[in-house]
Amino acid sequence: MDRAPFHAGEVAVQSRLGVAQRMDEIGRRVVRDHLPEQHRRFYEQLPFMLAGSVDPAGRPWATLLVGPPGFVQAPDPGHLTFATAPIPGDPAAAGFRVGAPLGLLGIELHTRRRNRVNGRLLAAGPVGLRLQVDQTVGNCPQYIQGREVEWVRDAADTRPRAVAHLHELDGDAMALVDRADTLFVATHAGSAGADVSHRGGPAGFVRRHGGGELLVPDYSGNRMFMTLGNLQLDGRAGLLFIDFERGDLLTLTGRAEIVWDGPEVQALAGAERAWRFHLDEGWWLRDSLPLRWRWRDWAPQNVRPDAVD
Numbered sequence: 001m002d003r004a005p006f007h008a009g010e011v012a013v014q015s016r017l018g019v020a021q022r023m024d025e026i027g028r029r030v031v032r033d034h035l036p037e038q039h040r041r042f043y044e045q046l047p048f049m050l051a052g053s054v055d056p057a058g059r060p061w062a063t064l065l066v067g068p069p070g071f072v073q074a075p076d077p078g079h080l081t082f083a084t085a086p087i088p089g090d091p092a093a094a095g096f097r098v099g100a101p102l103g104l105l106g107i108e109l110h111t112r113r114r115n116r117v118n119g120r121l122l123a124a125g126p127v128g129l130r131l132q133v134d135q136t137v138g139n140c141p142q143y144i145q146g147r148e149v150e151w152v153r154d155a156a157d158t159r160p161r162a163v164a165h166l167h168e169l170d171g172d173a174m175a176l177v178d179r180a181d182t183l184f185v186a187t188h189a190g191s192a193g194a195d196v197s198h199r200g201g202p203a204g205f206v207r208r209h210g211g212g213e214l215l216v217p218d219y220s221g222n223r224m225f226m227t228l229g230n231l232q233l234d235g236r237a238g239l240l241f242i243d244f245e246r247g248d249l250l251t252l253t254g255r256a257e258i259v260w261d262g263p264e265v266q267a268l269a270g271a272e273r274a275w276r277f278h279l280d281e282g283w284w285l286r287d288s289l290p291l292r293w294r295w296r297d298w299a300p301q302n303v304r305p306d307a308v309d
Helices: 008-016 020-030 037-044 091-095 171-179 226-233
Strands: 048-054 060-066 072-076 079-082 101-108 113-125 128-139 146-151 162-166 182-188 194-200 207-209 213-218 236-243 248-259 273-286 291-297
Touching: 008 020, 008 226, 037 072, 037 101, 037 113, 048 091, 048 182, 048 194, 060 091, 060 248, 079 113, 091 248, 101 128, 101 182, 113 194, 171 207, 171 236, 171 248, 171 273, 182 226, 194 226, 226 248, 226 273, 236 273
Parallel strands: 060 236, 101 194
Antiparallel strands: 048 060, 048 101, 060 182, 072 079, 079 128, 101 113, 113 128, 146 291, 162 273, 182 194, 182 236, 207 213, 213 273, 236 248, 248 273
Protein backbone atom coordinates (compact mmCIF):
# COMPACT_ATOMS: atom_id res chain seq x y z
CA MET A 1 0.00 0.00 0.00
CA ASP A 2 1.17 3.55 -0.73
CA ARG A 3 -0.51 4.92 2.38
CA ALA A 4 0.16 3.87 5.97
CA PRO A 5 -1.37 0.41 6.46
CA PHE A 6 -2.70 0.98 9.99
CA HIS A 7 -4.96 3.61 11.53
CA ALA A 8 -4.26 5.61 14.70
CA GLY A 9 -5.83 3.09 17.06
CA GLU A 10 -3.83 0.18 15.65
CA VAL A 11 -0.62 2.21 15.78
CA ALA A 12 -1.34 3.19 19.40
CA VAL A 13 -1.63 -0.45 20.45
CA GLN A 14 1.42 -1.47 18.43
CA SER A 15 3.40 1.39 19.98
CA ARG A 16 2.37 0.45 23.49
CA LEU A 17 3.64 -3.06 22.85
CA GLY A 18 6.83 -1.97 21.10
CA VAL A 19 6.13 -3.32 17.61
CA ALA A 20 4.91 -0.24 15.67
CA GLN A 21 7.95 0.26 13.46
CA ARG A 22 8.24 -3.42 12.61
CA MET A 23 4.52 -3.72 11.86
CA ASP A 24 4.61 -0.66 9.59
CA GLU A 25 7.30 -2.41 7.54
CA ILE A 26 5.38 -5.69 7.45
CA GLY A 27 2.02 -4.03 6.87
CA ARG A 28 3.20 -2.25 3.74
CA ARG A 29 4.00 -5.66 2.26
CA VAL A 30 0.96 -7.70 3.34
CA VAL A 31 -1.92 -5.21 3.73
CA ARG A 32 -3.36 -4.37 0.31
CA ASP A 33 -5.99 -2.07 -1.17
CA HIS A 34 -7.09 -4.75 -3.64
CA LEU A 35 -7.88 -8.47 -3.75
CA PRO A 36 -4.99 -10.74 -4.78
CA GLU A 37 -5.96 -13.41 -7.27
CA GLN A 38 -5.74 -16.23 -4.71
CA HIS A 39 -8.10 -14.35 -2.35
CA ARG A 40 -10.60 -13.83 -5.17
CA ARG A 41 -10.69 -17.54 -5.98
CA PHE A 42 -10.83 -18.44 -2.27
CA TYR A 43 -13.90 -16.31 -1.58
CA GLU A 44 -15.71 -17.59 -4.67
CA GLN A 45 -15.70 -21.21 -3.47
CA LEU A 46 -16.95 -20.55 0.09
CA PRO A 47 -20.47 -21.49 1.34
CA PHE A 48 -20.43 -18.71 3.96
CA MET A 49 -18.55 -15.59 5.05
CA LEU A 50 -18.52 -13.76 8.36
CA ALA A 51 -19.57 -10.11 8.24
CA GLY A 52 -19.26 -7.22 10.67
CA SER A 53 -21.73 -4.37 10.19
CA VAL A 54 -22.51 -1.15 12.07
CA ASP A 55 -26.14 -0.21 12.74
CA PRO A 56 -27.43 3.41 12.56
CA ALA A 57 -26.75 3.82 16.31
CA GLY A 58 -23.07 2.94 15.73
CA ARG A 59 -23.30 -0.50 17.32
CA PRO A 60 -21.28 -3.32 15.70
CA TRP A 61 -22.88 -6.70 14.99
CA ALA A 62 -21.26 -9.89 13.69
CA THR A 63 -23.16 -12.29 11.45
CA LEU A 64 -22.92 -14.85 8.62
CA LEU A 65 -23.72 -14.47 4.95
CA VAL A 66 -24.67 -17.87 3.49
CA GLY A 67 -25.09 -19.27 0.01
CA PRO A 68 -24.08 -22.11 -2.31
CA PRO A 69 -20.44 -21.98 -3.42
CA GLY A 70 -20.23 -19.21 -5.98
CA PHE A 71 -22.65 -16.90 -4.17
CA VAL A 72 -19.60 -14.67 -3.59
CA GLN A 73 -17.97 -13.31 -6.74
CA ALA A 74 -14.88 -11.14 -7.21
CA PRO A 75 -15.40 -9.66 -10.69
CA ASP A 76 -12.21 -7.59 -10.34
CA PRO A 77 -9.60 -6.85 -7.65
CA GLY A 78 -11.61 -3.94 -6.26
CA HIS A 79 -15.06 -5.44 -5.71
CA LEU A 80 -16.98 -8.32 -4.17
CA THR A 81 -20.60 -9.21 -4.90
CA PHE A 82 -22.90 -11.44 -2.85
CA ALA A 83 -26.00 -13.19 -4.23
CA THR A 84 -27.63 -13.36 -0.80
CA ALA A 85 -29.25 -11.22 1.86
CA PRO A 86 -28.83 -11.02 5.64
CA ILE A 87 -30.61 -13.60 7.80
CA PRO A 88 -34.23 -12.52 8.48
CA GLY A 89 -34.52 -10.92 11.91
CA ASP A 90 -30.75 -10.49 12.26
CA PRO A 91 -29.97 -7.10 13.88
CA ALA A 92 -26.82 -6.92 11.74
CA ALA A 93 -29.08 -6.30 8.73
CA ALA A 94 -29.61 -2.69 9.87
CA GLY A 95 -25.99 -2.01 8.98
CA PHE A 96 -26.27 -3.27 5.40
CA ARG A 97 -26.85 0.16 3.85
CA VAL A 98 -25.38 1.85 0.79
CA GLY A 99 -22.27 3.72 1.87
CA ALA A 100 -21.95 1.83 5.15
CA PRO A 101 -18.72 0.12 6.21
CA LEU A 102 -18.59 -3.67 6.18
CA GLY A 103 -15.91 -6.03 7.45
CA LEU A 104 -15.70 -9.55 6.02
CA LEU A 105 -13.85 -12.70 6.95
CA GLY A 106 -13.58 -15.68 4.63
CA ILE A 107 -12.73 -18.77 6.68
CA GLU A 108 -12.58 -22.52 6.09
CA LEU A 109 -12.64 -24.40 9.36
CA HIS A 110 -11.57 -27.69 7.75
CA THR A 111 -8.43 -26.17 6.14
CA ARG A 112 -7.89 -23.44 8.76
CA ARG A 113 -7.47 -20.91 5.98
CA ARG A 114 -8.76 -17.37 6.42
CA ASN A 115 -8.54 -13.94 4.75
CA ARG A 116 -10.03 -10.58 5.68
CA VAL A 117 -11.42 -7.79 3.54
CA ASN A 118 -12.95 -4.48 4.59
CA GLY A 119 -14.75 -1.90 2.51
CA ARG A 120 -17.98 0.00 1.89
CA LEU A 121 -21.26 -1.11 0.39
CA LEU A 122 -22.07 0.23 -3.06
CA ALA A 123 -25.34 -1.71 -3.25
CA ALA A 124 -27.49 -3.47 -0.68
CA GLY A 125 -30.86 -5.02 -1.37
CA PRO A 126 -32.96 -8.15 -0.99
CA VAL A 127 -31.21 -9.93 -3.85
CA GLY A 128 -27.60 -9.05 -3.18
CA LEU A 129 -24.73 -6.86 -2.06
CA ARG A 130 -21.81 -5.14 -3.77
CA LEU A 131 -18.69 -4.10 -1.85
CA GLN A 132 -16.00 -1.61 -2.79
CA VAL A 133 -12.76 -3.09 -1.41
CA ASP A 134 -10.69 -0.82 0.82
CA GLN A 135 -8.28 -3.14 2.64
CA THR A 136 -7.38 -6.84 2.45
CA VAL A 137 -5.00 -9.04 4.41
CA GLY A 138 -4.35 -12.75 4.86
CA ASN A 139 -4.45 -14.24 8.34
CA CYS A 140 -2.57 -17.15 9.90
CA PRO A 141 -4.36 -20.44 10.77
CA GLN A 142 -3.76 -20.23 14.53
CA TYR A 143 -6.50 -21.14 17.04
CA ILE A 144 -8.95 -22.39 14.38
CA GLN A 145 -10.59 -25.67 15.43
CA GLY A 146 -10.98 -28.22 12.64
CA ARG A 147 -14.60 -28.76 11.59
CA GLU A 148 -16.17 -30.27 8.48
CA VAL A 149 -19.17 -28.46 7.01
CA GLU A 150 -22.29 -29.90 5.36
CA TRP A 151 -25.66 -28.66 4.11
CA VAL A 152 -28.83 -29.78 5.88
CA ARG A 153 -31.37 -27.84 3.75
CA ASP A 154 -31.61 -25.39 0.88
CA ALA A 155 -29.03 -22.61 1.09
CA ALA A 156 -31.70 -19.91 0.74
CA ASP A 157 -33.57 -21.14 3.83
CA THR A 158 -32.05 -18.95 6.55
CA ARG A 159 -35.32 -18.13 8.33
CA PRO A 160 -34.82 -18.63 12.08
CA ARG A 161 -37.19 -21.18 13.57
CA ALA A 162 -37.40 -19.02 16.71
CA VAL A 163 -36.14 -15.56 17.70
CA ALA A 164 -35.56 -14.26 21.22
CA HIS A 165 -34.45 -10.81 22.35
CA LEU A 166 -32.02 -10.67 25.29
CA HIS A 167 -30.80 -7.95 27.64
CA GLU A 168 -28.82 -10.48 29.63
CA LEU A 169 -27.74 -14.01 28.81
CA ASP A 170 -30.38 -16.66 29.49
CA GLY A 171 -29.57 -20.21 30.55
CA ASP A 172 -29.06 -21.52 27.01
CA ALA A 173 -26.87 -18.55 26.11
CA MET A 174 -24.73 -19.03 29.21
CA ALA A 175 -24.29 -22.70 28.35
CA LEU A 176 -23.25 -21.91 24.78
CA VAL A 177 -20.71 -19.30 25.92
CA ASP A 178 -19.35 -21.58 28.66
CA ARG A 179 -18.58 -24.41 26.23
CA ALA A 180 -17.54 -22.27 23.24
CA ASP A 181 -14.16 -22.79 21.60
CA THR A 182 -14.80 -20.20 18.86
CA LEU A 183 -16.30 -16.74 18.59
CA PHE A 184 -16.30 -13.90 16.08
CA VAL A 185 -15.97 -10.23 16.99
CA ALA A 186 -17.04 -7.18 14.99
CA THR A 187 -15.56 -3.74 15.69
CA HIS A 188 -15.25 -0.42 13.88
CA ALA A 189 -13.28 2.80 14.05
CA GLY A 190 -15.21 5.59 12.37
CA SER A 191 -13.80 6.52 8.98
CA ALA A 192 -11.27 3.66 9.27
CA GLY A 193 -14.12 1.22 8.60
CA ALA A 194 -15.47 -2.00 10.09
CA ASP A 195 -13.82 -5.33 10.81
CA VAL A 196 -14.76 -8.86 11.84
CA SER A 197 -12.28 -11.29 13.35
CA HIS A 198 -12.03 -14.88 14.60
CA ARG A 199 -11.11 -15.83 18.15
CA GLY A 200 -10.50 -19.41 19.26
CA GLY A 201 -9.26 -21.25 22.33
CA PRO A 202 -9.86 -24.29 24.52
CA ALA A 203 -13.52 -24.98 25.32
CA GLY A 204 -14.55 -22.47 27.97
CA PHE A 205 -11.78 -19.99 27.05
CA VAL A 206 -14.27 -17.12 27.40
CA ARG A 207 -14.83 -16.35 31.08
CA ARG A 208 -18.36 -15.30 31.99
CA HIS A 209 -19.34 -13.16 34.95
CA GLY A 210 -23.09 -13.43 35.43
CA GLY A 211 -25.38 -12.84 32.51
CA GLY A 212 -23.87 -9.68 31.12
CA GLU A 213 -20.07 -9.60 31.31
CA LEU A 214 -17.48 -11.67 29.42
CA LEU A 215 -13.68 -11.73 29.62
CA VAL A 216 -12.01 -12.77 26.35
CA PRO A 217 -8.30 -13.73 26.37
CA ASP A 218 -6.06 -12.20 23.73
CA TYR A 219 -3.40 -14.68 22.64
CA SER A 220 -0.24 -14.13 20.61
CA GLY A 221 -1.15 -13.37 17.00
CA ASN A 222 0.01 -11.44 13.95
CA ARG A 223 0.67 -8.22 15.91
CA MET A 224 -1.52 -6.12 13.64
CA PHE A 225 -4.02 -5.58 16.48
CA MET A 226 -6.91 -4.68 14.20
CA THR A 227 -9.57 -5.55 16.79
CA LEU A 228 -7.78 -3.94 19.73
CA GLY A 229 -6.90 -0.94 17.57
CA ASN A 230 -10.55 -0.40 16.75
CA LEU A 231 -11.45 -0.68 20.45
CA GLN A 232 -8.91 2.07 21.16
CA LEU A 233 -10.95 4.43 18.98
CA ASP A 234 -14.49 3.13 19.59
CA GLY A 235 -15.07 0.89 22.60
CA ARG A 236 -17.97 -1.06 21.16
CA ALA A 237 -18.02 -4.62 19.89
CA GLY A 238 -20.38 -7.24 18.50
CA LEU A 239 -19.89 -10.91 19.37
CA LEU A 240 -21.19 -13.95 17.52
CA PHE A 241 -21.35 -17.44 19.01
CA ILE A 242 -22.41 -20.27 16.67
CA ASP A 243 -23.95 -23.53 17.80
CA PHE A 244 -22.24 -25.59 15.13
CA GLU A 245 -24.39 -28.68 15.73
CA ARG A 246 -27.81 -26.99 15.78
CA GLY A 247 -27.33 -24.02 13.45
CA ASP A 248 -28.23 -21.46 16.13
CA LEU A 249 -26.71 -17.99 16.28
CA LEU A 250 -26.24 -16.00 19.48
CA THR A 251 -25.43 -12.42 18.47
CA LEU A 252 -24.52 -9.79 21.06
CA THR A 253 -23.56 -6.12 21.04
CA GLY A 254 -22.10 -4.03 23.82
CA ARG A 255 -19.13 -2.14 25.19
CA ALA A 256 -15.59 -3.47 25.41
CA GLU A 257 -12.43 -2.41 27.21
CA ILE A 258 -8.89 -3.74 26.97
CA VAL A 259 -7.37 -5.35 30.07
CA TRP A 260 -3.64 -4.96 29.54
CA ASP A 261 -2.34 -6.90 32.54
CA GLY A 262 -3.02 -7.85 36.14
CA PRO A 263 -4.45 -10.89 37.94
CA GLU A 264 -7.34 -11.35 35.52
CA VAL A 265 -4.94 -11.76 32.60
CA GLN A 266 -2.60 -13.95 34.62
CA ALA A 267 -5.50 -16.31 35.34
CA LEU A 268 -6.06 -16.88 31.60
CA ALA A 269 -3.59 -19.55 30.52
CA GLY A 270 -1.51 -18.40 27.56
CA ALA A 271 -3.11 -14.95 27.29
CA GLU A 272 -0.96 -11.88 26.71
CA ARG A 273 -3.84 -9.54 27.60
CA ALA A 274 -7.66 -9.65 27.47
CA TRP A 275 -10.71 -7.56 26.77
CA ARG A 276 -13.86 -7.25 28.84
CA PHE A 277 -17.25 -7.18 27.12
CA HIS A 278 -20.38 -5.67 28.72
CA LEU A 279 -23.61 -6.80 27.08
CA ASP A 280 -26.14 -4.18 25.99
CA GLU A 281 -28.40 -6.28 23.79
CA GLY A 282 -28.52 -9.70 22.20
CA TRP A 283 -30.59 -12.02 20.03
CA TRP A 284 -31.04 -15.75 19.67
CA LEU A 285 -31.63 -16.79 16.04
CA ARG A 286 -32.56 -20.46 16.40
CA ASP A 287 -31.83 -22.93 13.59
CA SER A 288 -31.22 -20.06 11.18
CA LEU A 289 -28.30 -21.72 9.39
CA PRO A 290 -28.76 -24.31 6.64
CA LEU A 291 -25.25 -25.53 7.49
CA ARG A 292 -23.90 -27.79 10.21
CA TRP A 293 -20.30 -28.46 11.24
CA ARG A 294 -18.89 -31.79 12.44
CA TRP A 295 -16.02 -31.67 14.93
CA ARG A 296 -12.68 -32.95 13.68
CA ASP A 297 -9.76 -31.78 15.80
CA TRP A 298 -8.30 -29.06 17.99
CA ALA A 299 -6.08 -26.32 16.63
CA PRO A 300 -2.51 -27.23 17.63
CA GLN A 301 -2.35 -24.12 19.83
CA ASN A 302 -5.40 -25.29 21.79
CA VAL A 303 -4.57 -28.97 22.36
CA ARG A 304 -4.93 -29.96 26.01
CA PRO A 305 -3.61 -33.09 27.69
CA ASP A 306 -7.16 -34.42 28.05
CA ALA A 307 -8.31 -33.43 24.55
CA VAL A 308 -9.45 -36.23 22.26
CA ASP A 309 -9.31 -35.68 18.50
